[in-house]
Every structure is written in C-alpha cells, then in structure tokens.
Amino acid sequence: MERIDARGSGRERHHPRNQTITQTPRLTYTAIFEPAGIHHSEEFWFRDYGRQTLDMLPIAIIRKRASRRFRKPELKRKYPERIESKCIEDMTKTHQHPLANILESRIAIIDGAMGTTIRTYGMTEADIRGERFKNSSKGLLNNGDLFSLTKPEMIGDIHRRFLEAGADIIETNTFGATSITQSEFFVDDPREHGGRKDPAFYQKVIEDPFLATLAWDINEQSAQQGRKWADRVSNATSRQRFVAGAIGPLTVSLSSSPDADDPGFRVVTFDQVKTAYAQQVRALIAGGVDLLLVETIFDSLNAKAALVAIREVFDEDGKELPVMISAAVGRGGETMISAQTTEAFWNAVQHVKPLSVGLNCSLGPDLMYPFLEELSEKANVAISCYPNAGLPNPLSQTGFDLKPQDMARYLGDFARAGLINIAGGCCGNTPEHIAAIAKALEGQPPRKFGTPLTEESFAQQIESRA
Numbered sequence: 001m002e003r004i005d006a007r008g009s010g011r012e013r014h015h016p017r018n019q020t021i022t023q024t025p026r027l028t029y030t031a032i033f034e035p036a037g038i039h040h041s042e043e044f045w046f047r048d049y050g051r052q053t054l055d056m057l058p059i060a061i062i063r064k065r066a067s068r069r070f071r072k073p074e075l076k077r078k079y080p081e082r083i084e085s086k087c088i089e090d091m092t093k094t095h096q097h098p099l100a101n102i103l104e105s106r107i108a109i110i111d112g113a114m115g116t117t118i119r120t121y122g123m124t125e126a127d128i129r130g131e132r133f134k135n136s137s138k139g140l141l142n143n144g145d146l147f148s149l150t151k152p153e154m155i156g157d158i159h160r161r162f163l164e165a166g167a168d169i170i171e172t173n174t175f176g177a178t179s180i181t182q183s184e185f186f187v188d189d190p191r192e193h194g195g196r197k198d199p200a201f202y203q204k205v206i207e208d209p210f211l212a213t214l215a216w217d218i219n220e221q222s223a224q225q226g227r228k229w230a231d232r233v234s235n236a237t238s239r240q241r242f243v244a245g246a247i248g249p250l251t252v253s254l255s256s257s258p259d260a261d262d263p264g265f266r267v268v269t270f271d272q273v274k275t276a277y278a279q280q281v282r283a284l285i286a287g288g289v290d291l292l293l294v295e296t297i298f299d300s301l302n303a304k305a306a307l308v309a310i311r312e313v314f315d316e317d318g319k320e321l322p323v324m325i326s327a328a329v330g331r332g333g334e335t336m337i338s339a340q341t342t343e344a345f346w347n348a349v350q351h352v353k354p355l356s357v358g359l360n361c362s363l364g365p366d367l368m369y370p371f372l373e374e375l376s377e378k379a380n381v382a383i384s385c386y387p388n389a390g391l392p393n394p395l396s397q398t399g400f401d402l403k404p405q406d407m408a409r410y411l412g413d414f415a416r417a418g419l420i421n422i423a424g425g426c427c428g429n430t431p432e433h434i435a436a437i438a439k440a441l442e443g444q445p446p447r448k449f450g451t452p453l454t455e456e457s458f459a460q461q462i463e464s465r466a
C-alpha cells in the first residue's frame with residue numbers, strides 16, 4: 001500500500017498492519033486507506049477491516065461482506081468460533097462511529113472557513129472560470145464552490161493546511177452546491193424582465209440537466225478532494241481525520257415571503273428544496289464523505305427539507321452516515337430567517353438523532369455564548385461550535401475582527417465551561433486561527449453528554465412539558 005507524505009515530499013511503502021492511526025478506549029484502528037473491497041485477500045480483510053471498518057463502513061456493506069465471508073468454509077476453519085461470534089456481536093449491536101468515540105474522550109477540531117481562506121489566494125474571475133465556464137455570461141468569482149472544479153489544487157492546499165493545523169474534521173467546498181443556489185450564477189433572473197421567481201421557475205431549475213450535472217460534479221469532486229487529503233494526513237500523522245459534506249442554506253426561504261404585500265407567497269416548494277438537497281447528498285456520499293453537515297441554518301424549514309432529503313437518500317440507497325446539524329443565530333439566539341429560539345430549534349431537529357447539534361457563523365463567539373449554553377443544557381448529543389471570527393471588518397485582512405489568539409481564548413473559555421465537544425471557526429477563520437484553537441483546547445475535557453433519546457424517552461419528555 002502506498003503512503004504519501006502529507007506535504008507531498010515522499011512516497012513510502014508501509015505494511016498496513018503496522019500502521020496504527022488512532023487509539024480510543026475501545027479499539028485500535030489499523031489504517032487501511034484503500035476503498036473497501038480492493039485486492040485484499042479475504043483473510044486479510046477480516047483481520048484488519050474487521051477491526052477497523054466494522055465501525056467505519058456503512059452497515060449495509062459490512063453485513064454484505066461479512067456474510068459472504070462466513071459462507072467460505074475454509075475461512076470458518078481458520079477462524080475459531082470465538083472470532084466469528086465476536087464479529088456477529090459487532091454487527092448486531094448498534095455501531096458507534098469512530099468520531100463518536102473520539103467525542104467521548106476529547107474535543108474534536110473542525111476546520112475554518114473555506115470562503116475567506118480562498119480570498120487569500122488572490123484568485124481572479126479567469127481563474128474560477130477555467131476552461132469549463134469560460135463562456136459563462138454572469139460573474140462567477142463569488143461562486144467559490146466552482147473552484148473545486150477549476151482550481152482543485154488550491155482547494156486541496158486549503159484542506160491540507162487546515163488538517164495540519166489540527167483539524168479532525170474538514171468540510172467539503174460545497175456550501176452552495178445545489179442546483180437552486182447554482183441557478184443564481186447560471187440562469188437569467190426573470191425579475192430583470194418583469195417576471196418573478198416562483199415555484200414554476202424553480203421547477204425548471206430542479207429539472208435543468210446542466211445544473212444537475214454541475215451540482216453533482218461539485219459535490220462529488222469536492223468530496224473526493226477532501227477524502228484524498230484527510231486520508232493522506234491521517235496516514236502521515238497516525239490520527240484519523242474525517243470529511244464532512246457541507247450542506248449550506250439556500251438563497252431562497254421556505255419560511256418567509258420575499259413580497260411584503262403577499263406574505264403567503266413562497267418562491268419555492270418544500271419538495272423542490274428537498275429534491276435539490278437529495279441530489280447534493282447523493283453526490284457527497286458518492287464522493288466518499290464520512291459525515292453530512294447541515295450548517296449555517298438561517299431557515300429551519302430549509303434545514304428540515306435537507307434533513308428529510310438525507311433520510312430519504314439513506315433509506316433508498318441503504319447507506320447511512322452520521323449527521324451534524326448547526327444553526328446560525330442572531331442577537332436574540334434566534335435562527336436568522338425562521339426566528340426559532342435555540343431550544344425550539346433543537347426540538348425541531350432532535351428526532352433526526354444527529355451526531356451533534358450546534359451553532360456556527362452567527363455574530364462571532366461572544367454574542368453566541370448564552371445560546372450555546374442553552375443548547376448545551378437542552379441537547380443530549382455532542383455540541384459543536386464554530387463561530388465567525390467576530391464581526392465583519394473590511395479593514396482586516398480576513399474581513400473579520402478576531403485574531404487567532406482571540407478565537408483561541410473564546411473557545412478555551414467555552415471548553416472550560418464544559419459546553420463543547422467539537423470546536424473550530426467559520427467566516428474569517430484561517431488555518432492559523434484553527435491552529436490556535438486546537439492548541440488552546442489540547443487536554444481540555446469534552447462536555448459530557450447523555451445517551452441518545454429513544455422514542456419513548458422523547459415522548460415522555462414531550463408529555464412532561466405539556
């Protein structure tokens with residue numbers, strides 16, 4: 001197996017069994033970074049994938065592979081019943097994702113902002129267009145997700161820098177990679193010709209083959225780029241890293257009308273939004289993400305459509321990944337468009353049984369604190385927190401106020417208050433910010449959180465409130 005140094009300086013060969021990438025109280029994971037099923041002998045697969053991947057692979061694949069294994073009589077002879085029963089036990093109990101194991105023992109680090117970091121590379125309109133989009137009629141420079149297609153080496157470099165800064169989780173460059181958001185850059189705005197954007201307009205967007213292909217390509221290739229760098233740096237640093245498929249808000253809202261005279265009007269329908277998100281989710285999974293992250297939630301109903309899309313894709317494709325959910329809140333702790341309080345927001349999404357819930361973006365860490373405290377008190381899953389680097393400041397190089405040491409201080413305070421399990425930064429946070437945050441949180445115990453809610457205990461909780 002080839003191991004490529006994270007800095008790209010050398011290629012070494014290692015025997016995979018000698019690579020121990022992370023230790024948790026439960027398991028030693030042996031690093032094998034080949035996709036499941038590639039040229040390992042069955043025997044080898046069982047010993048090493050069996051240890052590592054029973055936790056990592058989607059359960060459907062594990063079941064399929066393991067059951068095939070047990071049909072082979074010679075392997076049954078080789079492996080004593082003890083091992084066989086251990087394997088069956090592993091497959092029947094609810095599997096805990098390796099990231100969930102990490103969250104029990106320490107605070108995991110999530111990366112900083114792709115958008116503000118891209119800005120420091122001085123890219124031009126010609127750079128983002130490349131060959132593929134050179135004849136596009138609208139300006140594309142604000143459509144940063146396209147860089148995954150036209151400047152993949154820059155996106156890879158940003159992933160590498162965040163990983164080397166200490167990020168356990170990197171996000172794909174797919175914040176706006178739905179057909180709906182991409183339509184802003186590629187479809188004529190009917191409002192410029194006296195028309196309006198409405199469900200008929202967005203139906204065409206959803207069905208547009210150019211936009212569907214574009215959204216698929218951005219998501220799949222961004223996921224592959226994240227996967228490549230997460231695996232390289234995992235391998236080089238003996239620490240497992242994870243790729244979160246970033247699912248952003250949209251440029252349209254299901255909760256509010258753009259027309260003050262027609263408050264019942266919606267430009268788009270729930271099913272249209274769900275369809276656009278389902279396309280995104282499928283492509284992210286196809287590209288190899290470990291997790292799905294519905295983030296910067298301004299509008300809870302848009303987020304609901306994303307979460308329903310995720311559930312449907314899991315059910316239809318027979319593959320399930322952990323889900324992280326993160327809202328952006330204003331001064332009163334309300335989601336910025338749908339105006340749900342933090343607790344209401346948690347109540348609206350907890351049925352998804354996410355790996356984590358949290359706050360990101362927003363107005364920076366200090367204004368976020370009381371709402372993080374509230375969420376941490378109410379939610380019984382891991383809490384994530386990756387705020388903007390303060391408020392926008394056009395005079396600052398990153399466009400935001402806070403420096404690496406400021407972010408480190410705030411997130412260190414949150415950790416000491418026992419509020420967080422996953423920490424990082426949103427807009428204005430560069431790899432230097434993430435390095436400072438990672439250093440400040442080293443050795444800080446994670447917030448303690450309870451076992452996931454069952455349907456029964458959830459019903460009891462609702463009853464007790466009534």
Ligand SMILES: [Zn+2]
Nearest residue numbers: 361388426427
């Ligand atoms: Zn942000």
